[in-house]
Amino acid sequence: MNDIDQIIETLRGKQFRITPQRELIIRALADVDEDDHLTAEEIHKRVQVHTSAVNIATVYRTLDMLVEEGLVSRIDLGGDKEVFATVHHGMHMHLVCRQCGHVLDADAQILRDVGQYLFSEYEFVADLEHISLFGICANCQQ
Amino acid sequence: MNDIDQIIETLRGKQFRITPQRELIIRALADVDEDDHLTAEEIHKRVQVHTSAVNIATVYRTLDMLVEEGLVSRIDLGGDKEVFATVHHGMHMHLVCRQCGHVLDADAQILRDVGQYLFSEYEFVADLEHISLFGICANCQQ
DNA sequence: TTCACTGCAAAACGTTTGCATGTAT
DNA sequence: ATACATGCAAACGTTTTGCAGTGAA
Numbered sequence: 001m002n003d004i005d006q007i008i009e010t011l012r013g014k015q016f017r018i019t020p021q022r023e024l025i026i027r028a029l030a031d032v033d034e035d036d037h038l039t040a041e042e043i044h045k046r047v048q049v050h051t052s053a054v055n056i057a058t059v060y061r062t063l064d065m066l067v068e069e070g071l072v073s074r075i076d077l078g079g080d081k082e083v084f085a086t087v088h089h090g091m092h093m094h095l096v097c098r099q100c101g102h103v104l105d106a107d108a109q110i111l112r113d114v115g116q117y118l119f120s121e122y123e124f125v126a127d128l129e130h131i132s133l134f135g136i137c138a139n140c141q142q
Numbered sequence: 143m144n145d146i147d148q149i150i151e152t153l154r155g156k157q158f159r160i161t162p163q164r165e166l167i168i169r170a171l172a173d174v175d176e177d178d179h180l181t182a183e184e185i186h187k188r189v190q191v192h193t194s195a196v197n198i199a200t201v202y203r204t205l206d207m208l209v210e211e212g213l214v215s216r217i218d219l220g221g222d223k224e225v226f227a228t229v230h231h232g233m234h235m236h237l238v239c240r241q242c243g244h245v246l247d248a249d250a251q252i253l254r255d256v257g258q259y260l261f262s263e264y265e266f267v268a269d270l271e272h273i274s275l276f277g278i279c280a281n282c283q284q
Numbered sequence: 285t286t287c288a289c290t291g292c293a294a295a296a297c298g299t300t301t302g303c304a305t306g307t308a309t
Numbered sequence: 310a311t312a313c314a315t316g317c318a319a320a321c322g323t324t325t326t327g328c329a330g331t332g333a334a
Contacts, residue, residue: 078218095266123280124237138265
């Protein structure tokens with residue numbers, strides 16, 4: 001069973017209705033390349049390719065629902081850039097370039113220690129699945 | 143020479159005009175307690191205490207200018223919360239609680255290793271002066 | 285005197301909402 | 310048949326912009 005069917009199955013189990021719109025939105029989210037993430041606007045565009053009309057409000061409402069149900073992560077890339085991805089995306093960091101805006105995905109294993117430190121020192125349970133760090137990428141250093 | 147005068151001096155050197163509005167905005171930013179950060183709206187309110195009228199547009203324009211000139215940091219607290227602080231604020235982490243929204247400041251020394259790792263592995267120069275991590279604070283864990 | 289800076293009001297932006305209609309169950 | 314979900318348009322809050330007027334240099 002793939003990502004898409006798995007999400008739909010879970011939703012059915014929770015008595016959510018599977019509308020064509022919801023299916024398209026879920027498909028758009030799951031059908032991206034390995035470490036790609038989409039904004040609400042991008043999801044809207046991708047869905048529009050298939051049927052001419054899925055309202056942007058529906059995209060927002062569906063995304064909110066999927067996040068609420070724990071099936072999709074809302075990932076903050078700083079400023080007002082907010083992207084979405086299915087939860088199957090493993091733990092990783094987003095290295096966001098302040099200059100060119102490019103987002104590079106990085107291994108986040110080194111953050112294990114940080115997570116433990118924050119818990120022992122501050123009793124803070126950090127969500128390290130999708131963290132974003134800002135800086136300057138290789139290309140933009142002259 | 144204090145923080146405020148230092149910033150004003152730098153601006154003068156770069157031929158920026160020092161208006162009463164700009165001085166008040168800089169003062170509001172520099173006059174906060176050790177690890178406090180202000181939103182544009184908060185800065186606007188603080189400035190209004192002194193003179194009844196500094197336009198919010200001026201606050202935004204001045205903040206953009208100060209950030210551009212490297213005198214103030216624009217710090218992202220996730221979602222649409224964006225705060226500002228003079229660059230003299232030392233390196234630290236913001237632990238943002240997803241539940242109650244409370245922001246706890248934490249020592250960021252452990253991130254040194256992370257910074258070096260990101261550079262050696264990805265040639266990415268991470269800005270670790272003000273990073274934000276999301277999670278659940280001690281109070282909100284039942 | 286000059287032109288960078290400000291205030292104002294309007295516009296833009298992404299997101300959310302109320303309500304009537306449509307449709308998955 | 311029954312709500313749940315959708316589309317539409319209007320409302321929303323924050324940030325940006327155009328433009329005429331002001332004031333720091």
